[in-house]
Amino acid sequence: DGGITQSPKYLFRKEGQNVTLSCEQNLNHDAMYWYRQDPGQGLRLIYYSQIVNDFQKGDIAEGYSVSREKKESFPLTVTSAQKNPTAFYLCASSKDRVGGNTIYFGEGSWLTVV
Amino acid sequence: SQKIEQNSEALNIQEGKTATLTCNYTNYSPAYLQWYRQDPGRGPVFLLLIRENEKEKRKERLKVTFDTTLKQSLFHITASQPADSATYLCALSYNNNDMRFGAGTRLTVKP
Secondary structure, three states: OOOEEEEOOEEEEOOOOOEEEEEEEOOOOOEEEEEEEOOOOOOEEEEEEEEOOEEEEOOOOOOEEEOOOEOOEOOEEEOOOOOOOOEEEEEEEEOOOOOOOOOEEOOOEEEEEO | OOOEEEOOOEEEEEOOOOEEEEEEEOOOOOOEEEEEEEOOOOOOEEEEEEEOOOOEEEEOOEEEEEEOOOOEEEEEEOOOOHHHOEEEEEEEEOOOOOOEEOOOEEEEEEO
């Protein structure tokens, strides 16, 4: 099946640790995104990538890092610099960044700080 | 900066009635407006897209309107069913597909 696979579904982070969320897509999409979702708030864009080896900061990039070494993969690292990382994280992709393209989402990953 | 407001956090209606959800925005009108459905603990799923030069779009029991004068989109679900219970997100995008999401409205359809 074509789609976006995120892993793990649930992740716990200790204070001071970096953790990495995996995102893989087999839709042959050029553009990929990471969003954060908190209760009562809209999705907020962390990073996006329009093409391999290129990525741009979104609205809330501080404390996060990404890489795009392969078209299919766009992992997100939540670093210890992110002071409030507990949230629902969504990876997404679209054919490209041309306006009007549908964004396809993965099933999300829950990150909790313990 | 652009603000997106969805009418309320929660909307409860009776099965068979029409659900109407509102999405209001400030500032400049988007080139595209999309509606997504999100079930608890899942990723959003695309439902409908409407362009700024379109007034109305339909898909089965769903209808979306777009009024750039009022800066508002309405999302209707006719003959609602309990299975329609979910959170519905509106999203605005411009020609670079920079998409902005509203916080969503949680719809509950009671049998």
